[in-house]
Structure formats: C-alpha cells, structure tokens
Amino acid sequence: MATTSSTLEQLRSVTTVVADTGDFDSMKEFRPTDATTNPSLILAAAKLPKYSQLIDRAVDYGRQHGNNLETTMDYLFVLFGTEILKIVPGRVSIEVDARLSFDRDGSVKKVRQLIQLYEMAGIARDRVLIKLATTWEGVKAAEQLEKEGIHCNLTLLFNFAQAVACAESGVTLISPYVGRIYDWYATKTGQKVYPNPADDPGVQSVTRIYNYYKKHGYKTVVMGASFRSISQIKALAGCDLLTISPALLSELANETGGVPLKQVLSPESAAQQTDCPRVHYDEKRFRWELNEDQMATDKLSEGIRKFAADAIVLENLIKAKLQ
Template sequence: MTHSALSQLKNLTTIVADSSDLTAIEKFRPLDATTNPSLITAAASQPENKTLIEDAYNQAKQEGFSSDALIERTIDILTVKFGVEILKLIDGRVSTEVDASLSYDTAATIAKAKELLALYKQYGVAQERILIKIASTWDGIQAAKALEAEGIHCNLTLLFGLHQAKACADAKVTLISPFVGRILDWYKKAENVTAYPIEKDPGVLSVKAIFDYYKSHGIKTEVMGASFRSPEQVLALAGCDLLTVAPNLLDQLEQSQQTVTAQLVATNATTHSVEEISHAEFKQQLEQDLMAFQLLQSGIDGFIKAREQLSVLLRQSFGIDAQLKP
C-alpha cells in the first residue's frame, strides 16, 4: 500500500497546522496548531466567524472597556476564542501570539501573556495546552525566560539566526520557530536569483544549522521549522522536531506519493557546555546579520499592521469610528 508523503512525514516529524482556518484544521487533524495576527485577521474576515467576533466584542463591552481599549480587548478575546475553537479539533497545543507592538517591552509582554492565559482559563482551557508566541527580540526572549520560570510555555517566533536560537536556549524556552520561506525570499531578492536547489536553500540550511547545534549540545528546546514556500522545503526538513505547515502545502503533501526519508537526525550530545550569549553580543550579531536584522523588524511590522487591519475591520463591523488611534 502506497502512503502519502504527508503520512510518511508524520512518522518522522510532528506536523503542526499553521492556520486559523477551522475547516482546514478539522480536515488535517494535526497534533498542534499555530496562529499569528495575519492568520487571525484573515479568519475574522470570513462570514462563518461572525458569531465569534460578536461574542468577543460583547464580552469586552460587558467587562467595561470602551473606545480604543474596547477594540484592543476584543482582539485579545477573539484571538483566544479562535485558539479555544482550534483546541476542540486537536489533541495538542495551540500557539497564541502576544501583540507584536510589545516586542521590545519585556514587562508588557509578560503582562499580556498572563492576560491571554487568564482568558483561556475563563474558557476552561488548561495552561499546558497553550504556547505563548513571542517575537525573538532580546526583550521578547527575556520575557519568555521569566514566563518559562513560572511554568508558562513559550514559542519564540520570527527567528532567523543562530544568535537568536542561542539566546532562546539560554532562556530555556519550550520551542522556537525558525523561518524558512522568508529567509529564502530575502536571499532571492538580495542575490537576484529566481531559485535555489533545495540542498542549497538558505532557509533550509539555517534551520538545519540550528537543529544540529541544539542536538549536539543537548539543548531541550524544540525546533519547529516554519514559513514554508513549497512541499520540497517541508520535506527537506523531515526529522525536525516539529514543522508548522499551511493547509495548501499539507494538501499538496497529502496528494504526493513520493518517498520521504529523514533529512535531519538528532545526534547524541557531544558537549553540554554552552556559553551564554550576552545582550551586547546578541545586539552585535543581530546587527551584523543584515538578513536576520531586516526580517525580524519587517516581521514585527507586518504583524502590527495585521492587528491594525483587524482593528479597522472591527470598528467598521460595530459602527465605531474607523480612524486608527494615533
């Protein structure tokens, strides 16, 4: 009997759905799921989610919020409500992202993470089923370090370089999401090429380097490849701890009958001595890595923009002045 590429891949790697599309999640039944502001905004635009939006708005109103605070609270409640609905369809965890505008504010990130967890608790969801998703800035990583020390599990996203991965390991975060497709896009533009052979794909190579570093140093933080552009990129990381994949690529993998073999293999740790990376070293290495520096900031800006778009959508839906707050 021939098995699909997706079913073979699931024997090597934990597959996570990168989507807020409840229909797609129900179809593929991944173990875990990830969301981000762009996905939440897209899902909120779908007519079938109108009730979720109205419920979130009414709850925020009943809590006494008004004006801009009402919309911001509605977005947080809606984000959690999507997470709750996703958790009804999967057995594992959902990643829920902290407002990206807080990416350079450690204390505010910690406070927002706890607000989101308090909402999940209201809906009867256990804390261990939530991964708090935070951008991999220095400040975000320090917030994750404090949260992890309290038993709150974190997923560090917008990760583009080994220096970020090292800082996340120092912080003992549960999981990191190194991006593949965005790195490929950056190099294609920077080097003016249309494609790379998969064995030279800079996004794939970046994740492999991080995976190998973690495993060779006995680091327990899990590696979840993210941001894929093709099924080939996904399969090139078969054997990674986890891979979060968009529904359109999951569908292509399900239709494919090609043989899938492990491309990443965890080796026994050769050393446990890892020198911690200081704030100054992190800053220097980030600034020297133009790709990581640009993609981290543009990723944060993109998520902020998506949240602003959702704010406009909600204001229009409920007849509130659509003018964004200054």
C-alpha cells in the same frame, strides 16, 4: 521502491505536523497535532462570514467590559484559540501584540492576561504556546514566563544568535522562518531554485539550529515555519515540528507513489556534528550579531511591522463593531 503512503503520512512518522492557519476547516481536513496562528491569519479568518459568530461573541464581551478595545481583542484571540483546541489534540500557538516586541514587562503582563482568559475558559496553560517575537526583550519575557509555567514559542527567528539566546533562556519552542530567509536571498541573489534543497539558506539555518540544540542537549524544540515549497519541508524531515500552510499540506497529502521520504534530521546525526561548539550570547553580543546579519535584521523588523499593521486593521474592524 515506491511507497503507497502519502508524503504527509510519512512526514508524520518522523515529525510533529502543525497547521499554520486560522481556518478551522483546514485543521479538520489535515488533522495536525498542533495549530499556530498569528495576527495576519486571524485577520484573514475574521473577514470570513463563517467566523462572524466569534467576532460577535468577542464584541459582546467587550461591551460588557466598558467597550474596552484591548479587552475585546484579547478575548477574540482566546476564542479562536479555544475553538482550535476543540479540533487539534495538542497545543495552539497564539501571538502577542507585535507592538510589545521591545517591551519585556508589557509582554509579560499581556501574556498573564491571556493565560487568565484561557484558564477561565477551562483551557490548561500547557495546551497554549505564547508567541513572542525573538527580540532580546521577547526572549527575556519568555524566560520569565517559562518560570511561571507558561510555555512560549519564539517567532520571527532568522539567525543563530536568536536561537542560542532562546535555548539559554529555557524557551519551550522556537519557530525559525525558512521561507522568509529564502525570500530575502532570492531577492538579493536572484537564485530561486536549489537543485539540492539542503543548499537552500532557510533549510541550512534550521538544520544548523536543530543540530546545535540536539548536540548540546537543550530542551528547546525546533519548529520550522514559513515554507515556500514542499522540497523545503522534505529537506527538514525529522525536525521536532514543522508548521505548514494548508496549500502545502494538501500538496504533501496528494503526493504518493514516489521515492520514500528520507529522515534528514535526527538526534543521532546531530551528535556526530563536529563544527558546532557551545557558545553564549549576552545582550551585547546578541544585539551585535543580529545587527551584523542584514537578512535577520531586515526580516525581523519587517515581520514585526507587518504583524503590527495587521493587528491595527483587525482592531479597526472590531472598533467599528463596538461603536
């Protein structure tokens, strides 16, 4: 029997929907619980005239602090996050500079600075998720920050070893990248269509991680990210959270009258899994398993480089205004 509610509304009943965007208008339209950003999204938003006021405020703040570029950038990211939290009822995820991906102590220091700025703006730390790349150093930085009551979202996550290390370190949330895994395999194998979405390698990766977490009682939650199609999203219905681009949110909102959405993932189904024994990853095993996974190694390094490159472009834009 067909349903009259949209696929997006049905998805909301089993999964927390997060907007993967830096655009405030999209958040207002789709009413996500949370929102997530990264340097690429902030860069795209910063180029739009409607966000010039935020840029100007950040530049003024930087000038008041000795024209310090780093201070200006920190304040810009906090301004975007603060504005997002006026729209969404939940949390905002904000990214740490990708150039700190292999610097545990530098990451911890930077995050403390960002949280201080948020708290100065009247935003409690429990409404902010700090995004760190899932390197060994990123995981260990998150482990320390979680002990300080600062919640972390480990991103650029592509394989099981990364996910296990995050859970063992008490990370609040992980963002496994469905679409980028799909992209890698599509390039390597030429297969771009999966008649059964459950066979999509990105979907399979998140399904395995979700089932492992739930079966073994980890508190870390899973937020599937980086989708290329709504079929990937529907194949992960029931996942703790899914962060979705405005284009795919619109497609889900406009899909009505079809077969009711099936909840695919649940703690109950995860408990029935028999092929996921508990494992442990120390630093040596983590680095080896990551090295042996060409896809994860390629996509992690590519993601860090891309976020770093966009951060530099954004810095140059702000630097020109400071001068």
